[in-house]
Each structure stands twice: as C-alpha cells, then as structure tokens.
Amino acid sequence: MHLPVSPDESPVNDLSLRDAAALLTGGAFWSTAQVGTVPSIVLADGPHGVRLQKQGTDHLGLHHSEPATCFPLAVAVGSSWNPQVAEQIGAALARECRELGVSVLLGPGVNIKRSALGGRNFEYYSEDPLLTGVLASAHVKALQAGGVGASLKHFAANDQETDRMIISSDVDERTLREIHLAPFERVVTEAQPATVMCSYNKINGVYSSENRWLLTDVLRGQWGFGGVVVSDWGAVHNRVRSLEAGLDLAMPGPGDLSTGAVVAAVDSGLLDDTLVRRSASVVAGLVQKYAAASTAAQNVTAQNVTAQTVAAEEATAQNGTPQEYADYVAEHHQLARDLATECAVLLKNDNHALPLTPNSTILVTGELAVSPRFQGGGSSYVNATQIDVPLHAIEEHAAASNCTVLFERGVDSSGDDSSQLRAAAVAAAKDVDVAVVFAGTLEAEESEGYDRTHLDLSTDHVALIKDVSSVARRTVVVLSNGGVVTLEAWHDDVDAILEGFLLGQGSGQALADLLFGIANPSGRLAETIPLRLEDTPSYLNFPGEQGHVRYAEGVMVGYRHYETVQAPVRYPFGHGLSYTTFDTTDLHVTETGPDSVIAQVTVTNTGSVTGKHVVQLYVSTQAGPVRRAARTLGAFTKVELAPGQSKVVHLELDRRAFAYWDIDRAAWVVAEGSYAIQLCANSSTVLSETSVNLAGDGLPAALSLQSNVGEWLAHPVAGAALTPLLTALISQAAAREDDSAQVAAAVNVSDLPDMVRLMPMIQLVGVSGGAIDPDKLLQLTTGVEAS
Ligand code: BGC
Numbered sequence: 200m201h202l203p204v205s206p207d208e209s210p211v212n213d214l215s216l217r218d219a220a221a222l223l224t225g226g227a228f229w230s231t232a233q234v235g236t237v238p239s240i241v242l243a244d245g246p247h248g249v250r251l252q253k254q255g256t257d258h259l260g261l262h263h264s265e266p267a268t269c270f271p272l273a274v275a276v277g278s279s280w281n282p283q284v285a286e287q288i289g290a291a292l293a294r295e296c297r298e299l300g301v302s303v304l305l306g307p308g309v310n311i312k313r314s315a316l317g318g319r320n321f322e323y324y325s326e327d328p329l330l331t332g333v334l335a336s337a338h339v340k341a342l343q344a345g346g347v348g349a350s351l352k353h354f355a356a357n358d359q360e361t362d363r364m365i366i367s368s369d370v371d372e373r374t375l376r377e378i379h380l381a382p383f384e385r386v387v388t389e390a391q392p393a394t395v396m397c398s399y400n401k402i403n404g405v406y407s408s409e410n411r412w413l414l415t416d417v418l419r420g421q422w423g424f425g426g427v428v429v430s431d432w433g434a435v436h437n438r439v440r441s442l443e444a445g446l447d448l449a450m451p452g453p454g455d456l457s458t459g460a461v462v463a464a465v466d467s468g469l470l471d472d473t474l475v476r477r478s479a480s481v482v483a484g485l486v487q488k489y490a491a492a493s494t495a496a497q498n499v500t501a502q503n504v505t506a507q508t509v510a511a512e513e514a515t516a517q518n519g520t521p522q523e524y525a526d527y528v529a530e531h532h533q534l535a536r537d538l539a540t541e542c543a544v545l546l547k548n549d550n551h552a553l554p555l556t557p558n559s560t561i562l563v564t565g566e567l568a569v570s571p572r573f574q575g576g577g578s579s580y581v582n583a584t585q586i587d588v589p590l591h592a593i594e595e596h597a598a599a600s601n602c603t604v605l606f607e608r609g610v611d612s613s614g615d616d617s618s619q620l621r622a623a624a625v626a627a628a629k630d631v632d633v634a635v636v637f638a639g640t641l642e643a644e645e646s647e648g649y650d651r652t653h654l655d656l657s658t659d660h661v662a663l664i665k666d667v668s669s670v671a672r673r674t675v676v677v678l679s680n681g682g683v684v685t686l687e688a689w690h691d692d693v694d695a696i697l698e699g700f701l702l703g704q705g706s707g708q709a710l711a712d713l714l715f716g717i718a719n720p721s722g723r724l725a726e727t728i729p730l731r732l733e734d735t736p737s738y739l740n741f742p743g744e745q746g747h748v749r750y751a752e753g754v755m756v757g758y759r760h761y762e763t764v765q766a767p768v769r770y771p772f773g774h775g776l777s778y779t780t781f782d783t784t785d786l787h788v789t790e791t792g793p794d795s796v797i798a799q800v801t802v803t804n805t806g807s808v809t810g811k812h813v814v815q816l817y818v819s820t821q822a823g824p825v826r827r828a829a830r831t832l833g834a835f836t837k838v839e840l841a842p843g844q845s846k847v848v849h850l851e852l853d854r855r856a857f858a859y860w861d862i863d864r865a866a867w868v869v870a871e872g873s874y875a876i877q878l879c880a881n882s883s884t885v886l887s888e889t890s891v892n893l894a895g896d897g898l899p900a901a902l903s904l905q906s907n908v909g910e911w912l913a914h915p916v917a918g919a920a921l922t923p924l925l926t927a928l929i930s931q932a933a934a935r936e937d938d939s940a941q942v943a944a945a946v947n948v949s950d951l952p953d954m955v956r957l958m959p960m961i962q963l964v965g966v967s968g969g970a971i972d973p974d975k976l977l978q979l980t981t982g983v984e985a986s
Contacts, residue, residue: 211237211479216472219479220461223442225452228256232452237483240493242350242429242450246306246322246338247272247288247574247703248581249295258432258451258578259648267295268531269574269581269704273307273334274681275542277324277725278700278775280813281837282337284538289338291531293345298527302489303348303394306579307335309382310358312682312726313756314741318360318650321575321681321701325725326757326772328378329832329856332385339390348393348489351386353431354407354418355379356750357398360650361742364434367401370750373825375402376860376867377754380417387422393485394427397446399434406441408434414445427485432578439464447478528584536587536705540718541811543709544698545776546686546728552673552694554716554778555633557600563590564609564624564667565637565660565677572639572679573706577647587707589637589677596715605631609663612641617659625666634671635714636664636693639679650742654685654732661688668692677710683728686769698722716778721811721837723775723881727758727768734768736760758882759828773815773832773881779806779842783814786878786887793894794854794869798876801847804840811839814848815879818856819888822872824900825859830877833857852876857893863901871895902980904973908963909956912948917979922948924970925963 211219218234226232226239229252233239244250244258248269255262270288271279279285285307296304308319312326324331339349356368356379370379386392397407397414407413408430418424427447435441435449438457449457464470545553555561568590574581590606597604607624610617628634638660645651655661665688668674674693678684681701690696697720702709712718729735736752736759743749755763758772785801800814814837817830833856836848854869861868872895877888899914900906912918912925925948955963964973 211476211483214479216465216475217458217462219475220458220465222479222482223448223461223475224438224454224457225448225450227453228252228451230452231448231482231486232454237486238490238494240302240486240490241300242303242305243296243299243301244306244578245292245304246308246579247276248579248583249292249299249301249304250579250581251299251301264580264582265299266582266584267299268528268535269583270535271539271542271703272321272574272579272681272701273324274321274700274725275539275702275722276334276338277330278544278698278722279334279538279541279837280330280723280725280835281541281811282333284541285334285337286341287534287538289341290345291527291534293342293347294527295531296347297345297492300493301347302492303350303485304342305350305396306352307338307349308352309335309386310353310355311379311382311756313358313750313752314650314737315654315683315726315729315732315735316651316741317358317682318645319575319577319647320683320726321645322579322647326727327725327832328381328385330725330835332382332389335382335386336390339386339392343390343393346489347492348426348485349390350394350396350429351383351392352396353398354383354395355398355413356402357400357407359742359748360648362746364399365401365746366743367404367747368750369403369747371753372862373860374750374753378756379750383418384422387418387424392426393489394429394448395424396429396431397434399431406434406436408446409437409440409444411444419445425481427481439470442474442478443470447481532585532705535703536708536712539699539702539705539709540712542700542702542722543713543720544700544722544724544774545713545720546696546698546770546774547690547693548695548776550673550694552633552675553697553714555600555602555635555675555714557602559632560603560605560630561593561597562605562607562624562627562631562634562667562671563593563637564607564628564634565663566608566610566612567637567639567679568593568606568635569608571707572642572701573703574701575645575647575681576642579647583704586704587709589707589710592708592711593635593714596711596717600715609636609667610659612657612659617663621659621663621666624663625670628667628671631671633673633675634667635675635677636667637677637679638664640681640684645681651682654683654729655688656684664689665692675714677714679706683726685731686728687730690769698724716808719778719808719810720775721777721813723773723813723815724770725772727761727772727882728770729761729768734761734766755828759831762829762882765829768883771881771883773813773879775813775881777806777810777812779804779808779810781805781810781812781840783812783878783886786876786889788876788889788891790891790893791851794857794896796852796876796891798834798850798852799847800850800878801845802838802840803845804842807842809839809841811837813837814850815881816850816852817877817879817882817885818852819875819877820857820872822874822893822895823859823861823868823870825861827859830879830882831856832882833876857895861901863903864898868898869893869895871897899980902960902977904961904964904977905959907957907959908951911960911976912956914980917976920979921971921976924967928967928970
C-alpha cells in the first residue's frame with residue numbers, strides 16, 4: 200500500500216493525539232481547523248466561479264457570496280472540446296481565489312451524465328469519460344499552477360440528485376472502471392489534484408465515505424493519490440469508519456464531536472493511531488502547500504481594501520460608475536465572454552439563416568433575451584460581477600451593421616398567462632426578416648438537489664417558438680439550458696438553432712457575437728440530444744427505487760448505447776456546425792507499440808471565414824471477451840484555420856483507447872485483434888477509417904474450472920496438454936459404444952459438439968474418472984499468466 204506521507208517523518212508527530220484528530224475535521228463551515236502551528240485555510244465552492252461566503256454560510260446556494268466571475272459552466276466547457284478553455288478558466292479562478300483568500304476551490308465535478316435528467320448535469324462535462332477527463336485535467340493543472348488546490352468531485356457514481364445522500368449506486372466493476380471512475384483516474388494520475396471529494400451516495404451498498412476499496416485501494420493504492428480525501432459537506436456518517444476507509448478531512452466543521460469519537464476509538468484500541476497521524480499529515484501538507492492563497496489575501500486585502508475604496512470613490516466621482524472590484528474584474532469578464540463563444544453549439548443552420556445579415560430587420564423575443572439564464576442553482580451558484588444582457592449586445596451589433604431590432608418579451612415566467620405577450624411577438628414577427636427566439640429552461644427547473652422529470656421546454660417557450668416560426672420569414676432559436684432538452688415539438692419549424700447551454704456571465708455578449716458572425720461557432724455536443732426521454736439508455740433505471748439505482752446499461756452510456764443499438768437520435772454526440780466548412784482527409788495510422796498508435800489527419804478550412812474544427816477519432820473493435828460499444832472516442836483535438844489553410848494534426852491513441860476492464864484479471868487488458876480507427880464528424884458519422892492489428896497484451900484468457908472446455912482448449916499451454924487427454928476420453932467413450940463412425944468423427948477435438956465445448960471444465964473433470972487432474976490443469980495456466 201502506497202502511503203503518500205510517511206508517519207515517521209511527519210511534523211504532526213509532535214502533536215498530541217487530540218490535536219492530530221482535530222486537524223481531521225473542519226474548523227468552521229468553510230475552513231480547516233487551526234491547530235498548534237498549523238494554520239487554517241479556506242475552502243470555497245467552484246467549479247465555474249468562486250463562491251466565497253463571508254456570512255450566512257450554506258452549501259445550497261441560498262445565501263450571499265462575494266462577487267466573482269461566473270465563467271462558462273462545465274456543460275459549456277464540455278461542448279468546447281478544448282482543454283485550453285478549461286485551462287484558462289482554471290488559471291483565472293486561481294487568481295480570483297488568491298484575491299479572495301481561498302486556498303482550495305471545490306471542483307471540478309467529473310461525474311458522467313448517465314441520465315439526461317440529472318439535476319446537476321450543468322456542473323458536469325460530458326457523457327464521455329475521455330472528454331471529461333481531458334478537460335478536467337487541464338482545469339486542475341492550471342488552477343493548481345496558480346497556487347490554489349482543486350477538489351475533484353464527487354467520488355464516485357454520484358450521477359443523480361434524487362436521494363443523492365442515501366441512494367446506493369449498484370454498478371458492476373467494468374462499468375465503474377471504464378465509465379464512472381475513468382475521469383477521476385485520468386485527473387488523479389495526470390494532474391494530481393490536491394484533494395478528492397468523496398460523494399454522499401453508496402456504491403454497491405457502502406457509503407463512499409466509508410468505502411475503503413474506493414478511497415484507499417483504488418484511489419491511493421492503484422492511482423497513487425497523495426492528497427487529501429475530503430468529504431462532501433455532511434457525507435460522513437461514522438467518523439471512525441470513514442477514517443479507516445481513508446477519508447482524511449470531514450467537512451464542514453466545527454467538529455468537536457467527531458474529534459472526540461476519533462480520540463475515544465484510539466484510546467479504546469478500536470482505531471490505529473497511525474491512521475490518525477497519516478491523515479493529519481496529509482491535511483497538514485495540504486495546508487502548508489496552499490496556505491499562501493489565504494494568507495496573501497489577508498495581507499493584500501487589508502492594504503487593498505482602502506486603496507480600492509479610494510479608487511472606487513474617485514471613479515464614481517468622475518463617471519458615476521462604482522468601481523468596487525479588483526483589476527481582474529473587467530479582464531475576467533472579457534475572458535468569460537471570449538471563452539463562452541467557443542462553447543455554444545450551432546445545431547442547425549438551414550439556408551444560411553445565420554449569421555444575421557447587415558441591413559435586416561430583426562425581432563428578438565423571449566424573456567431570456569433580457570433576463571439571461573447563464574448558470575444553475577445550488578452550491579455552485581456564483582454572485583456574478585457583471586451580467587451581459589443578450590438584447591443589449593444584439594442592439595449594439597445591429598447598430599454597427601445597419602440592422603433594426605424590435606423586441607417583444609413573448610413569455611412571462613412569473614406564472615401569469617403569456618398569451619398576450621406571445622400574440623404581440625407573433626404580430627411583430629410577420630414583418631421582420633428574421634425572428635430570434637430566446638428559449639430554455641428556467642432556474643427552478645434544474646438545480647442541485649433534484650433531478651428533472653422530463654426533457655421538454657416549458658409549454659410557453661414551445662408555443663412562442665411554434666407561433667413565431669409559423670409567421671416569420673426566418674426563425675432562429677437560441678437555447679439556454681443546463682441539461683439537454685428535446686427539440687422535437689418544433690425542430691422542423693425553425694431555420695437555425697444555437698445551443699448555448701449555460702455560458703456564464705458573458706453569455707449575452709457571446710451569443711450576440713455568434714449570431715452576427717463576429718465569432719464563429721465551434722462547439723460540439725458533449726452529450727447526445729435524444730429524440731425522446733424513453734430512448735435514453737438509463738430510462739428504465741433512473742432514478743432507481745427503494746434506495747437502489749441499478750446501472751443496468753453498463754458501459755453503454757450516452758452515444759455508446761445509441762451507436763451500438765443503432766437507435767436514431769436528434770443530434771449525436773460530437774455534432775456541431777460552423778460558418779465555414781472543413782475537410783478532414785488522409786487518415787494515416789502508425790503503430791507505436793503493441794497497444795498504441797499515432798494517427799495523422801489533414802484538416803483544411805474549405806470555406807470563407809476563419810473557424811475552429813474538432814478532429815474526432817473513435818475506436819471500434821470486437822476484440823476480447825467482453826461486449827464492446829460500436830465505437831468509443833479515442834482521441835480529439837481542436838484546430839483553428841484561416842480560409843484555405845490546411846494543417847496536419849497528430850493524435851495519439853494510447854493503451855487506454857483500446858483497453859477494456861477485465862473482471863477476471865482485475866486489470867486493464869488490451870486484447871489481441873483488429874481495431875478500426877475511425878475519423879468521424881460525430882459519434883454516428885464515419886468519414887473514413889483504417890484498421891490496425893494489435894498484438895495487445897498477448898495474454899490468453901484467464902481460466903478457472905468454471906471456464907468452458909472450448910476456452911481451455913484455446914489456451915496455448917493448457918489446451919495443448921488437454922487435447923490428447925480429451926481425445927483419449929472421447930475415443931474410449933465411443934469405443935465402449937462400439938461406434939466406429941463416432942470415433943472417427945469425434946477424436947478431432949476441434950469438432951467437439953457445442954454441448955461439450957460449452958460445458959464448464961469442472962463438469963468434464965467430474966466425468967473424466969480421474970484422467971483430468973484439476974490442480975495440474977490450473978498449474979498449466981500460471982506460468983503463462985505471469986509472463
Ligand atoms: C455539494 C458539493 C459542494 C458542497 C459544499 C454539497 O452539497 O454536493 O458539490 O462542494 O456541498 O458546498
């Protein structure tokens with residue numbers, strides 16, 4: 200077992216047992232305990248903005264928090280398919296944390312979008328573990344390079360809000376490893392997050408906070424995690440059991456009771472004192488490493504508050520605009536806008552309805568055009584420093600391109616009847632060149648704490664889109680929603696759909712830039728848009744019943760399901776349009792080892808404006824003894840090209856792109872066989888493909904006496920030894936029956952009837968009358984396994 204901090208060398212050895220135990224619970228709601236010379240540090244919610252609460256603490260997004268930039272949410276960053284977007288957000292967040300005095304920012308969340316109904320899907324990146332892991336790694340690396348610790352959450356299989364604090368996620372190990380743990384594994388091994396936050400739920404009946412297999416065997420032992428395991432707020436039920444399982448820091452504090460329980464357990468011999476010291480060491484190590492963010496802020500704030508107040512007063516006196524925040528505010532607002540333009544996905548654009556053209560008359564309708572929806576509810580709720588209003592940004596661009604803008608609210612979500620507002624919008628839509636309808640989900644429809652029950656837009660939003668599009672010459676729909684919505688009620692009635700998801704505080708400007716072509720859409724769907732809720736892979740098993748949710752879809756999550764069963768969807772994973780066009784050609788693949796390849800692709804911008812394209816490579820195989828998805832994302836990259844420009848890009852498909860989790864070996868295995876490398880426009884459109892034959896790990900199947908006779912015969916060593924024994928047995932049996940024809944036919948073991956071939960070896964051992972010695976047989980497999 201890998202212990203990241205040796206108890207013998209730890210500075211906490213000088214602490215009394217009670218003091219060491221006191222380090223293991225928060226000192227307050229948002230801070231660690233100050234013990235002896237170990238100072239307290241501040242933790243605050245992220246992931247897309249700093250939610251620092253100085254008073255009225257809560258973890259539900261209810262009370263006020265300090266102003267901070269609300270960057271595009273993970274749902275949007277997922278659609279960027281660009282790790283540089285995640286990286287820039289991470290770096291900017293670090294700067295805000297340092298300014299505000301936050302040492303650990305709680306995020307990013309890398310749970311997989313198992314169901315489109317998940318109430319926190321806006322806080323997660325994707326239905327795909329690779330995309331999720333790559334983006335989250337970039338976020339964590341940049342945040343930590345800026346001197347602030349990350350908290351990778353929610354570990355693990357915490358993919359729903361219904362009964363989130365008590366539900367048992369019942370999931371097989373292959374599914375866990377390949378889908379739900381995979382992003383955590385990537386981020387832990389690539390980016391070494393300072394902390395990992397264990398989730399509220401149980402996994403196969405055991406609370407994550409008490410799950411030794413999860414927190415110690417897998418996280419520390421197999422992945423080499425050396426940081427602090429922190430509980431989700433209130434996820435600890437039994438402090439002693441959780442400590443034994445590997446949970447270092449129980450939050451929130453203060454935690455005198457829990458400290459007392461730990462001390463009592465050691466005193467009565469129920470808990471090993473070295474476990475307390477080990478955890479105290481890693482907590483002290485975290486504090487030591489990241490205290491500077493808290494301390495620097497205390498100093499800076501003390502000096503700067505006065506300086507900033509004077510500057511704010513001067514600015515107010517000069518131009519009437521209070522300038523209350525630090526310098527980064529304007530810079531980060533601009534960054535939030537710029538990054539948001541990379542995240543929106545142009546789903547549909549018939550007849551070049553977008554970008555909007557100069558000299559046109561535009562109707563903007565929908566209340567989200569003036570009250571933008573740009574973030575979700577709950578613990579991640581950020582008190583944004585500034586909010587761009589889409590209508591205002593559109594009006595600015597319109598003025599510059601000689602367009603006329605009309606506005607009709609169209610919908611009233613306060614509960615009043617919307618029909619008059621809608622009628623006014625329809626009347627206005629008759630005379631304009633294009634109607635731009637802002638629609639989406641409302642704040643109350645999606646939040647931490649509960650799941651959605653359907654995927655539809657509200658009836659008011661649907662009615663507005665349908666009625667306006669029935670009279671307007673052209674209709675463009677702009678969507679703002681955290682979880683995916685179905686488009687079926689109106690999809691065919693409109694010309695263009697720009698899906699913004701939740702783009703953060705710069706959303707209004709970003710959407711306007713995209714509508715006018717000042718920015719070119721380059722987002723791609725990080726999750727499938729289904730035709731119906733009933734088509735989604737977890738439909739029959741979400742959100743579970745009687746305290747259990749069965750992950751019965753197994754590894755077939757998201758596009759893996761739709762592609763494997765060939766079910767139609769509205770828009771596949773990876774889909775997204777641009778104002779330019781791209782060609783991806785000349786796919787070449789070179790093997791770099793028995794289980795890895797490098798692929799090369801030429802990308803050309805064949806249109807007339809600069810744009811970014813996402814090159815997507817998928818792997819398709821049936822190699823190995825397990826059911827594989829029709830294809831899985833193996834590598835991707837985003838490339839920017841001017842019109843006419845070409846670039847050759849190289850993408851590495853590493854071992855993991857080909858491996859499956861083998862439950863017999865309890866290991867990742869690359870099976871020998873043929874693997875198609877598919878260059879795709881999205882998960883369902885293959886543009887070109889090529890195949891490689893990989894030697895893989897060269898391991899024969901792991902055998903037990905439950906393995907069938909055919910599997911034993913295929914084993915290179917055991918099969919060779921077994922063949923003469925089996926031939927003799929068959930000959931003797933046939934001879935006894937004096938059936939010379941059967942003797943002739945059956946002595947060749949390759950012709951064994953299925954009934955024998957598929958029989959477990961243990962049965963054959965039983966009827967062999969001692970001719971087959973099971974122990975000797977098993978010994979024959981060990982040398983080969985080890986090699
Ligand atoms: C959430 C976490 C959050 C914590 C602190 C919990 O309820 O699940 O994501 O970081 O509260 O606010």
